Each structure stands twice: as structure tokens, then as C-alpha cells.
Amino acid sequence: MQGTSTSVAGSASSGAAKAAALSLPEAARPARAGSALAAQRSRRAWLMLAPVGVVLLLVAGWPLARTIWFSFTDAQLGGLADAQFVGLENYLGEYGLLRDEQWWGSVANTLRFALLSVSIETVLGLGVALLLNHPSRGRTLLRAAVLVPWAIPTVVSAKMWSWMLHDQFGVVNHYLMALGLLSAPVAWTANPDLALFTVVLVDVWKTTPFMALLILAALQMVPADCYEAARVDGVPAFTVFRKVTLPLILPGVAVAMIFRLLDALRVFDLIYVMTSNSRTTKSMSVFVREQLIDFQQVGYGSAAATLVFFTIALLTLLYMGLLRPALQKVEA
Amino acid sequence: MNPGHKLAAALAALLAAAASPAASLKISCGAVGQELEMCRSAAQDWARKTGHEVQVVATPNDGSERLALYQQVLSSRSDKIDVFQVDVVWPGMLAGHLLDLQPYAKGAQQQHFPGILASVQVGGQLVAMPWFTDAGLLYYRKDLLAKHGQKVPATWEELGASAKKIQEAERATGNDRMWGYVWQGRAYEGLTCNALEWIASHGGGTVVAADGKVDIGNPRAVKAIETAAGWVGTISPTAVLNYGEEDARGVFQAGNAVYMRNWPYAWSLSQAEGSAVRGKVGVAVLPSGSGAGGRHAATLGGQLLAVSKYSKHPEAAADLVMYMTSKAVQKERALKGSFNPTITELYQDADILKANPFIGELRDTFTHAVGRPATVTGAKYNQLSNQFWNAVHEVLSGKARAEASLAGLDASAKRLGRGGKWQ
Numbered sequence: 199m200q201g202t203s204t205s206v207a208g209s210a211s212s213g214a215a216k217a218a219a220l221s222l223p224e225a226a227r228p229a230r231a232g233s234a235l236a237a238q239r240s241r242r243a244w245l246m247l248a249p250v251g252v253v254l255l256l257v258a259g260w261p262l263a264r265t266i267w268f269s270f271t272d273a274q275l276g277g278l279a280d281a282q283f284v285g286l287e288n289y290l291g292e293y294g295l296l297r298d299e300q301w302w303g304s305v306a307n308t309l310r311f312a313l314l315s316v317s318i319e320t321v322l323g324l325g326v327a328l329l330l331n332h333p334s335r336g337r338t339l340l341r342a343a344v345l346v347p348w349a350i351p352t353v354v355s356a357k358m359w360s361w362m363l364h365d366q367f368g369v370v371n372h373y374l375m376a377l378g379l380l381s382a383p384v385a386w387t388a389n390p391d392l393a394l395f396t397v398v399l400v401d402v403w404k405t406t407p408f409m410a411l412l413i414l415a416a417l418q419m420v421p422a423d424c425y426e427a428a429r430v431d432g433v434p435a436f437t438v439f440r441k442v443t444l445p446l447i448l449p450g451v452a453v454a455m456i457f458r459l460l461d462a463l464r465v466f467d468l469i470y471v472m473t474s475n476s477r478t479t480k481s482m483s484v485f486v487r488e489q490l491i492d493f494q495q496v497g498y499g500s501a502a503a504t505l506v507f508f509t510i511a512l513l514t515l516l517y518m519g520l521l522r523p524a525l526q527k528v529e530a
Numbered sequence: 531m532n533p534g535h536k537l538a539a540a541l542a543a544l545l546a547a548a549a550s551p552a553a554s555l556k557i558s559c560g561a562v563g564q565e566l567e568m569c570r571s572a573a574q575d576w577a578r579k580t581g582h583e584v585q586v587v588a589t590p591n592d593g594s595e596r597l598a599l600y601q602q603v604l605s606s607r608s609d610k611i612d613v614f615q616v617d618v619v620w621p622g623m624l625a626g627h628l629l630d631l632q633p634y635a636k637g638a639q640q641q642h643f644p645g646i647l648a649s650v651q652v653g654g655q656l657v658a659m660p661w662f663t664d665a666g667l668l669y670y671r672k673d674l675l676a677k678h679g680q681k682v683p684a685t686w687e688e689l690g691a692s693a694k695k696i697q698e699a700e701r702a703t704g705n706d707r708m709w710g711y712v713w714q715g716r717a718y719e720g721l722t723c724n725a726l727e728w729i730a731s732h733g734g735g736t737v738v739a740a741d742g743k744v745d746i747g748n749p750r751a752v753k754a755i756e757t758a759a760g761w762v763g764t765i766s767p768t769a770v771l772n773y774g775e776e777d778a779r780g781v782f783q784a785g786n787a788v789y790m791r792n793w794p795y796a797w798s799l800s801q802a803e804g805s806a807v808r809g810k811v812g813v814a815v816l817p818s819g820s821g822a823g824g825r826h827a828a829t830l831g832g833q834l835l836a837v838s839k840y841s842k843h844p845e846a847a848a849d850l851v852m853y854m855t856s857k858a859v860q861k862e863r864a865l866k867g868s869f870n871p872t873i874t875e876l877y878q879d880a881d882i883l884k885a886n887p888f889i890g891e892l893r894d895t896f897t898h899a900v901g902r903p904a905t906v907t908g909a910k911y912n913q914l915s916n917q918f919w920n921a922v923h924e925v926l927s928g929k930a931r932a933e934a935s936l937a938g939l940d941a942s943a944k945r946l947g948r949g950g951k952w953q
Contacts, residue, residue, distance in 0.1 A: 274909070275601050275602075275605050277605065277626070278605065293945070364769070364777070365767055365768070365769035366707075366767070366769070366777075366780065366781050366784070366786065367780065367784075383767070383769070385767065385768045385769030385770075385771065385772060387769075387772045388715075388716075388768060388769045388770070388771035388772030388773075388927075389768060389769075389771070389927070390771075390927045390928075390929055473717075473772070474716060474717055474718050476716075476717040476920075476923065477717070477920050477923070477924070478927075478929075488916070491594075491598040491601070492594060492597075492598070492912050492913075492916065493910075493912055493913045493916075494601060494623070494909060494912075
């Protein structure tokens with residue numbers, strides 16, 4: 199379990215760190231030389247952040263360090279005490295991760311899942327947020343209602359959808375056949391061409407509300423006078439959206455997307471419940487659990503968990519790097 | 531025993547009880563159906579007889595979840611649980627944490643089926659005692675076979691032809707949800723059990739031979755897997771690729787399948803109140819493969835009881851295991867819960883045969899039972915099984931050809947077993 203929880207804690211911490219970096223107060227950025235007041239402010243900001251830093255080190259840093267250490271050993275779940283140091287064997291050795299096609303398969307599955315689900319959720323979430331942003335009488339009720347899928351624990355909704363998508367007793371096939379859209383029941387989770395797509399769909403159902411809510415928060419920040427000015431000038435609605443709304447909410451959307459991406463790259467419960475250990479949908483986290491628990495290979499599994507952590511960190515940095523110029527343009 | 535002896539024995543028992551303070555034990559049992567209740571009542575009987583205390587701990591139903599829990603408990607050397615109910619394929623993985631029961635069994639293990647006995651002897655030690663056994667069975671609809679003039683199939687070819695014929699005839703008369711054959715095709719241990727039956731019945735071996743040699747790329751194994759792949763989408767729904775035991779039973783028990791491969795537990799459920807097929811179900815040995823080396827084969831399943839090395843009361847725990855796996859308790863469990871005994875003699879027991887004729891019919895199946903290569907592969911069994919079911923699953927779902935997939939499995943299993951040295 200160590201490894202799985204670590205990869206979770208590790209990426210959560212990196213997520214938190216990124217979020218902190220994004221929303222770092224003006225004062226905490228390096229102060230201009232010669233300004234005593236600014237230096238004092240900067241010191242105070244760091245002091246304020248120190249407790250959080252210490253807590254993060256304790257709850258995320260220590261397990262992460264332990265996992266990285268295990269990844270250099272041949273530890274087995276049966277006897278962690280007898281672990282031998284094997285260097286980079288788990289990564290580069292003859293039986294190492296980098297030569298393990300199972301591992302690369304799970305990396306490919308995870309990336310496919312993450313890209314598909316995050317992009318669909320962003321588009322749908324934006325749509326839902328724009329709808330919810332329209333002043334209407336039932337708006338508060340709608341906002342609460344939209345959150346229901348997000349509130350159900352993933353394991354429960356995964357199991358629920360598994361039954362709904364079942365080929366013999368499933369309600370989904372039943373209605374699609376009644377409507378004449380299907381001639382025979384479809385095995386959604388069993389068909390290798392459909393399985394990953396099905397998992398993505400369930401994830402979209404579950405997580406779109408979360409995206410919608412974050413984007414809605416960004417929309418509420420857009421000053422109303424921009425819209426009034428646009429209306430007076432008679433600018434078409436779509437142009438307003440493209441030239442006014444989108445640039446202004448982009449930072450918020452970007453943060454929401456980073457959070458979703460981090461979550462999607464760690465996906466475990468949904469895939470584990472819906473399709474078990476099938477190779478067609480196995481994600482990196484499912485692979486890690488399988489190695490650690492099913493196969494008792496703590497060393498090898500920890501190496502995989504460490505790679506998951508660094509993959510996520512790397513992608514986050516890349517994303518930030520690509521995004522920063524765009525964000526700065528908005529600020530300017 | 532004369533009365534004098536009896537008195538002496540009673541005195542000795544009293545003295546022994548006085549000398550050893552009562553132990554408080556914890557036993558983990560499965561909780562499928564009536565398992566938990568039966569386990570609790572037998573454990574309480576023992577507690578009353580010996581003056582010890584027993585608490586029953588419920589564990590997850592899902593096999594791999596339970597194994598993960600056991601591994602966590604055992605690898606932390608916890609004495610929280612003294613007696614574990616373990617699956618027949620786990621001893622190789624858990625042996626290092628289990629107590630050798632040889633001194634406590636005093637030869638009692640010789641009463642059990644040789645097939646299941648092989649699974650509890652690891653490295654010359656007796657790491658568990660057989661408790662009840664399971665094997666794959668062919669369930670069929672007696673009424674439908676009679677209606678369409680079919681006899682119970684003896685080979686896989688016959689099964690395929692018969693299933694196709696009945697399925698088509700039933701669908702022609704408006705029963706368009708009817709399928710010929712349902713089984714377990716999800717990528718999990720159940721598929722390993724199914725695929726092993728196909729391969730062994732075609733004379734294609736059991737993936738890894740008893741001496742540790744990998745043997746899976748042979749033409750007979752290829753033929754067996756190709757035969758099964760031909761069922762998907764014809765006599766079996768495509769969704770069978772994600773079916774576990776309960777999914778298959780759901781389809782069969784709703785009256786939508788002619789044949790089903792499942793474990794014995796499905797029998798009493800299909801005969802229960804509210805079952806759509808009550809009184810219409812027959813049970814037979816699984817079909818044999820055709821050609822040379824073809825035979826009937828059923829994968830051996832079952833549960834064992836083992837004592838943790840870290841238990842504070844090893845003698846009491848071992849005594850509990852001996853009691854729970856004794857002839858009297860196994861008989862009781864066979865009568866009340868239709869759990870199949872592992873003691874050979876009980877298959878000729880008149881009471882059992884009267885209460886559950888089904889158990890007598892199973893005797894043949896157990897003598898044909900094929901063990902999964904769990905003892906020889908030891909701690910690596912799970913990895914091997916995982917490779918095996920994935921390779922088979924890829925063929926069944928049409929993503930790979932049988933020959934290529936099994937050749938790949940042969941290579942990766944050899945790599946895993948480091949050239950036949952599994953341990």
C-alpha cells in the first residue's frame with residue numbers, strides 16, 4: 199500500500215505546490231533589491247507558508263522518500279526487512295521497468311484516458327458553466343443538482359455503471375434497443391475496442407460537474423461592464439465569448455485542467471472496479487497495485503510508483519511551461 | 531475403553547485444561563452464502579469442547595482482496611488472526627508465514643484427496659489442512675436438451691454443435707435472448723481456471739509442469755484456445771469476456787443459457803425458490819477434448835485452513851484446524867451447506883448421498899481434477915496466472931492469434947521462471 203498511497207500523496211503535494219505557485223501572493227515573489235519593506239513582506243510570506251511546508255514534508259515527503267528507497271531494492275511484501283540494495287536494476291535491468299511492455303502499455307492507456315477525459319470534461323464543463331452562469335430562478339438548485347455525480351464515491355458509481363452497462367441485465371442496452379439504436383446488446387466493458395472509451399464516458403459523467411463548478415467560479419469573476427460595453431457596441435455573442443470571456447477565464451480553466459490532469463493520471467478506482475486487471479484498460483496506478491499487492495514485488499512496484507510520480511511531475515511542469523506565456527499575456 | 535480408562539482420560543483432560551490457560555483465538559472465514567454461519571457454529575462447538583474462546587473474523591469475499599489483506603497482516607507479523615481460510619492456490623505464496631502442521635496432524639492428512647493434498651505440502655511441510663473442495667462443472671438445461679433431442683455432450687465439439695442448435699431453434703421460436711454457453715471470460719483468476727480446463731482436456735498440459743518446465747506453446751494448447759475463441763460471439767455473448775461467476779450464473783438462472791461452466795455453489799442457488807430454472811438443471815463432467823490425449827478435466831478449487839506462524843497459541847490453533855477439517859465436521863458441512871468434503875471416504879457416506887445426491891455424482895469430477903501450477907511456481911503463481919489469463923483473453927477478444935499469443939506467453943513465463951527455477 200505504501201507505494202500507492204505515496205504516489206497519491208506525492209502527486210497531490212506536487213499539485214498543491216503548483217497551485218500555490220500559481221496563486222502565490224505578489225509579496226512572496228522575489229522582491230526588488232533596495233526595498234526594505236518588500237523584503238520584510240517577503241519574509242513574512244515565507245513564514246506564513248512554513249507550517250504548510252512542514253506538514254507537506256511529513257505527510258508526503260517521507261512516504262515518497264521511502265518509496266524511492268524501496269525502488270532501489272528487491273523488497274518483497276512477505277519480508278520487507280530482508281530487502282537487498284540492487285541499484286537501478288528495477289528500472290534499467292534485464293527485467294527492469296523500461297523493458298517491460300506491460301508497463302509501457304499501462305502508460306499508453308493512462309495517457310489516452312487522461313487526454314480524452316480531460317479534454318471532453320473541459321469542453322462539456324465550459325458549456326454547463328455558461329448555462330449555469332445565466333441568471334435564472336432555479337440557478338441555485340441547478341448548481342446543487344449538477345454536483346450529484348461528483349458527490350457519489352467513485353467506487354459506488356463505477357459499480358453502478360458496471361451494472362447499468364451489463365449486456366444482459368443492463369438498463370443502458372435495454373433502452374438503446376427499445377429506441378432501435380442497437381439491434382443486439384453491446385458488451386460495453388468487455389469489448390476491447392470499447393472498454394477504455396466506456397471508462398472515459400463514466401469518468402466524464404462523474405467529473406464534468408467538478409470542471410463546471412471551477413469554470414463557473416472563474417466566470418463569476420468577469421466584470422459585468424465588459425459585457426455591457428460589448429452590448430452597447432453591438433458585438434456578436436460569439437465574438438464576445440472569444441475576445442472577452444475566454445481570455446479572462448483562461449487562468450481559472452487552466453488551473454482546473456491541471457487538477458483534472460493530475461487526477462486522471464493517477465486514475466485507479468474507476469478502472470479497477472469496471473474492468474479489473476485487463477490489459478486493454480490497465481492504468482499506471484492499477485499496474486503499481488498489481489505489482490505491490492498481487493505479485494508482492496515491493497521493489498519493482500515502488501519503482502513503478504516512483505515513475506508515476508515523476509511522469510506526473512514532468513507533465514505538470516511542461517503544462518505550466520506552455521501555459522505561463524499565455525497567462526502572462528492575459529495579465530498584461 | 532473400559533470405565534476406568536474413561537475416568538482416567540477425563541481426569542487427564544481436566545488436568546491438561548487446568549495446566550494450559552484458555553486461549554482466545556481468531557479465525558478468518560469466507561462469507562459467501564452460508565459460509566460464515568457454518569464456520570462460526572463449528573468453531574463454537576470446538577470452543578465448548580476445549581474451553582478456549584474463538585472469535586470469527588469476516589474477510590472480503592473477493593479472492594484477490596482477501597489475499598492482499600492476508601499478506602498485509604502476515605508480513606507485519608501480526609498475531610491478530612491465528613487461523614486463516616486460504617484458497618487452494620495460495621500456500622505457495624504464503625508458506626513462509628504458515629506453521630508446519632505435520633506434528634499436529636499425526637497422519638490425518640492421508641485421508642484427503644491426493645489432488646488437494648498436493649497443494650498443501652510445500653517444501654516437505656504441511657502448511658494447511660484441506661477443508662472443502664471445488665471443481666469446474668458443466669451445468670445444462672435438462673428440459674431444453676430433451677425438447678431438442680440432444681444428449682449431454684461428451685466432447686467440446688459436441689457441446690458447440692448442441693449449443694448452436696438449441697440456441698438457433700429457441701431464437702427462432704421468439705426466445706431471442708437465448709445463448710448456448712456461458713462461462714467466466716473476465717481477465718481474472720476465473721479465466722485461468724476455465725482456460726486450464728480447455729487446455730488440459732485437449733492434452734495440452736497445465737502451463738507449467740510439476741518439475742517447473744514451462745509448456746504452453748504446444749499445438750494442443752493452441753487448438754484448445756482456438757476452439758474457445760470460436761465460441762465468443764457465436765454460442766457465447768461477446769460480453770462473456772467480462773463475466774465472472776455471478777454474471778454467468780445470472781444469465782443461466784434467468785433461463786437465458788443452455789449450458790454453463792461454473793463451480794458447485796451454483797447448484798443449490800439454481801434450485802432455490804424464485805429461480806427460473808428450478809428443477810430443470812442437470813450437472814455433468816466438463817467435456818473432453820478430441821484427438822489423442824483428450825480427456826475430461828476440471829480445475830481444482832477449494833479452501834484450506836492454515837495456522838499463522840505468529841500466533842500466540844499455536845497448539846490451540848492447530849487443534850482448532852484439526853477439528854474443523856475432521857471427518858465429523860466435514861460431514862456436517864456437507865449435509866447442511868452442500869460443501870464438498872475433501873475426505874475421500876465421505877463420498878460413500880449414506881447420509882450425505884441421501885441428503886445431497888449431487889455430491890456423490892461429483893466424485894468422478896474430483897478424481898479428474900487438475901491442479902493449477904501453484905505449488906511449483908510458489909510466490910510467482912499470481913504473476914504467471916496473470917500472464918496466462920491476459921494471453922488467453924487477448925485471443926478470445928480477437929486481438930491476437932492463438933499461436934502467437936501462446937508463443938509469447940511461453941517466452942514470458944520462461945523469463946518469469948528464470949528457466950525453470952521458480953523459487
